[in-house]
Amino acid sequence: MIESGRILPGEKLLEAQVAKSFSISRSPARSALAALCADKLLTESEGRGYLVAGRSSGCPDGRSATLDKLELTSTPQWERMYAAVERELCTRVLFGSVRITEERLAQHFNVSRTVARDVMARMHSVGALSKDRIGHWVAERVTAERIGHLFEMRRLLEPTALIHAAPFVSREKLGIMRERLAAEIARGGSDMDTAETDLHIDLLSHCPNREIVQALARTHVLFVPTRYLADPYLSIPGELIDNALAEHLRVFDALLAGKPARAARELQKHLDEADTRWMLRFDLVSRLEQPELPPYLSAIPS
Known part of the structure; x- marks a missing residue:
């Protein structure tokens, strides 16, 4: 605003005014004003606040600046x-x-x-x-025992949840998920996290039996390592990732063909293989x- 001339030389800025205009607390407003001072865009006022540096063009020094209202969007x-x-x-x-x-x-x-x-x-x-x-x-x-227990829960609940969810998921949404999955396979499967979320969390969240959905939430901890497949401790061999994505694709193809029972069987097979892949992690880490x-x-x- 200073550089564009919307705030003029000689006009005054106050900490509280900056905080209000940018919807922030006074602490970052204070830091920002101090940084502008260090860059010689502002000077400290003899009274409260800061004056915009430079020669004023006829307007009285010390007039309060008018700030644009701006909501800052930042990652928490x-x-x-x-x-x-x-x-x-x-x-x-x-x-x-x-x-x-x-x-x-x-x-x-x-x-x-x-x-x-x-x-x-x-x-x-x-x-x-x-x-x-x-x-x-x-x-x-x-532990291997804990992973085994979580996968046992998934094998018991996910196929049933899929059958219950199928009538409540539109073909359009299924098509979008399948396209995203096919694109990921074409790229080489580096973003396994999205594939896992689409199938095992978003799709199954349409299951009307909320008790099943809540119980499955306890198993979502299994998906976390898939966000970090480049990590030497959390990765699994690339060919096994390819296999996992192909298994996902068979589930979506069965759903789009209007055959939820077949999709549930494909999901059951996928969970059996996923259990094996998780156990492979323990073998890799042991070395x-x-x-x-x-x-x-x-x-x-x-």
Whole structure:
């Protein structure tokens, strides 16, 4: 606004005015004004506020500037750090259980404890974190037994959920999901996360039996590593990813053919293969050296 002449030399800016105009708190408004001062676009007023630098063209110095109303759109702090923490936890729990400390998490990412607490609460909501008997936040080791139990739930519930959901999903939506899947296969399958979300979360969310949908939410923790297939600890061989996407495609083709029972059988086969692929992760990790823990995580003795 200063550079375009909408705010004129000699006009005054106040911290509260900037905060209100940009719908932000006073702290970032104060930082922004200080940065403009350092860049010599503003000078500190003898009274309150800041004056726009430069020679005024006839208007009295110190007149309050008129600011355009502007809603800033930015990624929340918790969201910017969530992926990094999630990826770290996904790796660590393959080796053992870990405890996460709120204060150290906040210090490591240079955020407030409120932001750190928000990240941990969101991870708790998807089953990535839980509290131990004395109230510490922990991420439990992902054992072969636990994975087996989660896949058992999925084999029992997902095919039924798919049959129930099928009448409530339009052909248009199915077609869009299939096109997205086919495009991903053509690209080489680097975005497995979208494919998993389309089939196992979005599609099954149309199941009218909400008890099944809520029960399946506990198994969504299995999908997290698919966001990080480039990670040496979380990856699976490329040919197995190709197989998984082809299995997804057969489910969608059966649904689009109007054969939900066949789609459920294809889904059952896919889940059997997915269980095997997850177990392969344990075999791969057993050959790797455990990386050093970040300061906000500590190992829990087994």
